[in-house]
Amino acid sequence: GAVVSQHPSRVICKSGTSVKIECRSLDFQATTMFWYRQFPKQSLMLMATSNEGSKATYEQGVEKDKFLINHASLTLSTLTVTSAHPEDSSFYICSARADRGSYNEQFFGPGTRLTVL
Amino acid sequence: AQSVTQLDSQVPVFEEAPVELRCNYSSSVSVYLFWYVQYPNQGLQLLLKYLSGSTLVKGINGFEAEFNKSQTSFHLRKPSVHISDTAEYFCAVSDLGSGNTGKLIFGQGTTLQVKP
DSSP states (O other): OOEEEOOOOOEETTTTEEEEEEEESSSSOOEEEEEEEEEETTTTEEEEEETTTOOEEOTTTTTTEEEHHHHHHHHEEEEEOSSSSSSEEEEEEEEOOOOOSSOEEEEEEEEEEEEEE | OOEEEEEEEEEETTOOOOEEEEEEEEEESSSEEEEEEEEOOOOOEEEEEOOOOOOOEEEEEGGGGEEETTTTEEEEEEEEEEGGGGGEEEEEEESSSTTTOOOOOEEOEEEEEEEO
């Protein structure tokens, strides 16, 4: 149990286009999901907290108009990178927080490799 | 605000030798502590976590970690490593304070390189 999927696993796009990445909790409900960005050989940086049915909470320095987050159901959050540029190329990882027990563990997706040409 | 420092960016070790990956944290409130492993081009897998209770925590793949509140440390150890343990390891902290969102703050990561 507690599986999180991401789609696509890899995407290559042209500069100026938009890319949507999906994060799904396959066997549990998650009112909260998180989006992280990871540059090569670096740690995960939290971009935003996605809350089902409400607006996402963005970390300082993350442009909310560029990284659009939608959490329309208890099992799906999407991250759309708008007007992508080469500097947006990165590994994007989502996690879903399981709504159970006194501690709500996060489960991570396998990541999406975005390359912007 | 919390922060996590992993003191070693790379740790080379020979197969079957013991290893310790160091992690120190800073927080003004009580925290949960975690160690995750990441294999190339993959997401994160939880190795172990400290929530409360016994300060010695055992995890998967033979790893264990000890929570030391006075030294604000949560070092990861394994008595005998395998080639398959070669990966990136991340220490993370999450606060328990009011309004806790479960947000994780990660350390910089330590690359464990197991040599034959």
